[in-house]
Amino acid sequence: MVSQAMQDYLKAIYKLQREGVPVSTSVLANYLNVSPASVTSMCKKLADLNLLEYEPYQGVRFSKAGEKLALEIVRHHRLLELYLAEALNVPWDKVHEEAEKLEHVLSEDLEDRIAAVLGNPQFDPHGAPIPTRSGDVFQPQSEPLINMGVGDKLVVVEVDDEDAALLRYLGEMSLYPGTNLILLARAPFDGPLTLQVGNNQYDLGYQAAKSIMVAPTK
Ligand SMILES: [Zn+2]
Known part of the structure; x- marks a missing residue:
């Protein structure tokens, strides 16, 4: 029986792997906001169900069945x-x-x-x-908006889905997947990015910009 909590672990591992993060106990604990001890005990359970390959002090990896379920x-x-x-x-x-x-x-x-x-x-x-x-x-191919250069013509590919307030903020600027934009300027030292979206210009804070993945438009 795979509990709800187990399913959430599998989903978290999937997401972290996608981001290219080596999934260690401490990374998982941080992401799920639980203690490393509970991560360890849950990972053992998931390994017993043959959903994970888990070695203490090393990362976790999906088994075939674990990845399918995730x-x-x-x-x-x-x-x-x-x-x-x-x-x-x-x-x-x-x-x-x-x-x-x-x-x-x-x-x-x-x-x-x-x-x-x-x-x-x-x-x-x-x-x-x-x-x-x-x-x-x-x-689809995409890159973080914060890595792009001034003058780049871009389209929003994906935004992080977890922070509702951030999504409302991005929605106010119509920064939905499929929206075209131009990066007009960027302040140094992780300062705001100035974007042209349709007829509007916006200053987007660096932290918010980190949650947006874009691709160049042809
Ligand atoms: Zn979601």
Whole structure:
């Protein structure tokens, strides 16, 4: 039996791996805001279920079964976010919190129906790819906005989905996936970035800019 907490661990490991972070006990503890001791004990349980390969003092790695299950939960989460946004008009800063709860109880039948109603979508409202039923993930090329140069013409690919206040802030500037922008200026020492979005100019704080992934437009 894989509990809700176990599913959250698998999802966290998936997310950290995607970001290229070596997933150690302390990284996980920090990310999940729990003690290293509870991470250790949970990772042992997950290893006993053959979902993780876990060596004390080393990182954790998914087994095949563990990765499959993580992708399943991520698929639930992202499909639910899109369904809530599109079918129920839930604002993009609220869908994550709702999906965090519903992802654990979604049946396979309902998952299939939601995917069908949405036309088997590829991306969630924050631009994150929705894994297919068979566990394939199409991750588009993107780079952090903070790495881009002045004058670059860009399109928003993905934004971090976890901070509702940040999403509201980005929404006020229409910084949704698919929005075009030009990086007009950037202040030194991690200062704000000046963006042209449509007819508007905005100064975007560096911390907020860190949560945006972009790609050059052709
Ligand atoms: Zn989310």
